[in-house]
Amino acid sequence: MPKITYITHDKQKHTIEVQNGLTVMEGAVQNDIPGIDADCGGGMACATCHVYINDDWFDKLPIKEDGEEDMLDMAFEPKKNSRLSCQLIVSDDLEGLTVSIPSKQG
Amino acid sequence: MNKTDALIIGAGPTGLFTAHQLKLIGLDCEIVDNLDKIGGQCIELYPDKPIYDIPAVPECTGEELTNNLIEQLKPFDIRFHLKERVDEVKKEADNWLVKTNNGTTFLTPNVIIAGGVGSFEPRKFAPKECEKFENKSLFYSVKNKKVFYGKTVSIFGGGDSALDWAVELSKDCNVNLIHRRDEFRGAQSTVEKVYELVKAKKINLYTKYQMTKVIGSEKLESIEIKHDEGKTETLKSDYVLGFFGLIMQLGPIANWGLNIDKKTIEVDTEKFETNQKGIYAIGDICSYPGKLKLILSGFHEGALAARASFKLARPNEKYRFEFTTTSTNLLKRLGKKE
Numbered sequence: 001m002p003k004i005t006y007i008t009h010d011k012q013k014h015t016i017e018v019q020n021g022l023t024v025m026e027g028a029v030q031n032d033i034p035g036i037d038a039d040c041g042g043g044m045a046c047a048t049c050h051v052y053i054n055d056d057w058f059d060k061l062p063i064k065e066d067g068e069e070d071m072l073d074m075a076f077e078p079k080k081n082s083r084l085s086c087q088l089i090v091s092d093d094l095e096g097l098t099v100s101i102p103s104k105q106g
Numbered sequence: 107m108n109k110t111d112a113l114i115i116g117a118g119p120t121g122l123f124t125a126h127q128l129k130l131i132g133l134d135c136e137i138v139d140n141l142d143k144i145g146g147q148c149i150e151l152y153p154d155k156p157i158y159d160i161p162a163v164p165e166c167t168g169e170e171l172t173n174n175l176i177e178q179l180k181p182f183d184i185r186f187h188l189k190e191r192v193d194e195v196k197k198e199a200d201n202w203l204v205k206t207n208n209g210t211t212f213l214t215p216n217v218i219i220a221g222g223v224g225s226f227e228p229r230k231f232a233p234k235e236c237e238k239f240e241n242k243s244l245f246y247s248v249k250n251k252k253v254f255y256g257k258t259v260s261i262f263g264g265g266d267s268a269l270d271w272a273v274e275l276s277k278d279c280n281v282n283l284i285h286r287r288d289e290f291r292g293a294q295s296t297v298e299k300v301y302e303l304v305k306a307k308k309i310n311l312y313t314k315y316q317m318t319k320v321i322g323s324e325k326l327e328s329i330e331i332k333h334d335e336g337k338t339e340t341l342k343s344d345y346v347l348g349f350f351g352l353i354m355q356l357g358p359i360a361n362w363g364l365n366i367d368k369k370t371i372e373v374d375t376e377k378f379e380t381n382q383k384g385i386y387a388i389g390d391i392c393s394y395p396g397k398l399k400l401i402l403s404g405f406h407e408g409a410l411a412a413r414a415s416f417k418l419a420r421p422n423e424k425y426r427f428e429f430t431t432t433s434t435n436l437l438k439r440l441g442k443k444e
Contacts, residue, residue, distance in 0.1 A: 037369075039223045039354050041399055045151040048353065070291040073264045074351040077232045077316075078286055080334060106229045106353035 118146020120389030120404030
């Protein structure tokens, strides 16, 4: 199972094995990583699973689908490296992915 | 003071069907919701998205589901209190005294919380100092556009609300429109209108900028915005408007003495009652072993909470289970029989 590292706002690193096929959001929620709310449950409808992708990873991820950028308009402090973690599906290609969680989701 | 057999908090699908169940078994109910329209998340978050897992409805959108639920409530007289948020729930003898942020009060033996993930509130600007100016010179909605006339208004956002207000206020105000990227998600015709107004110098457009600071002591004087590439600009502003959509906040529910874990309320699976007698939680906001956050689960939970409410609302009567296909009582309530 690929290891994903979540860096919470207090700079704590949480490295977790997440099953292939789950989303990066689900990996966080199922392992009680604080800071990812995922209010809509993964429907790309709420922008409360917003994460920042570490520089070396941003371009390696599948590109955003229509609608993700629109939802990011509503995220709290969006940046150029923002993604919605519900749209990132875990696979072996994501081994070692590191994401940072913003100070809040809204 | 409104007296009712049951007060439902939340006008999403679960709240609506629970109202149906309550009225069907002969109880009164009223519904409070913080949004300005009926439908909850279905209408606010995904009105156009198709849903495929409502039993016997192969496909319907959030809006269609809401409209059908409203249609199903037609035989009944139900009072909705929209744009109101329940702030207080207090015990008063055998009843609950419930108060909204508008001062509406209810006295009821049964409070049914069908609040989804909480109430929808506007998303706010990131800089902390913005709070100081909120509802004075910084707003997340427009109540009276006339206060802006002749002033400089900085509008943030890229959706329809931001664009519509930029267009509208450009007639009588000096408008800055600021958005985090150079694409807008608003209606194409409005986007075109905005670009025309930018060309005509009626709107000053700043894209790839976000707010970093609000400046002013008593009164707002200016704001600082920062470009993606690091450049900052200071814009003189009398007013600031932010349109970043809505977010769900559990809000005051947290203060009602309920067992809450991870933003959900613990209930039993017989009555969907919380740790407080006469307060129930159903739909996405409740948790119990095996809970599924599906609309169909909300319907089931509401049907059982409605039956449980009967005991407290009619302590001297016995509830009798009946079918709508055969019961004269139920058919009368549904207006299908004289």
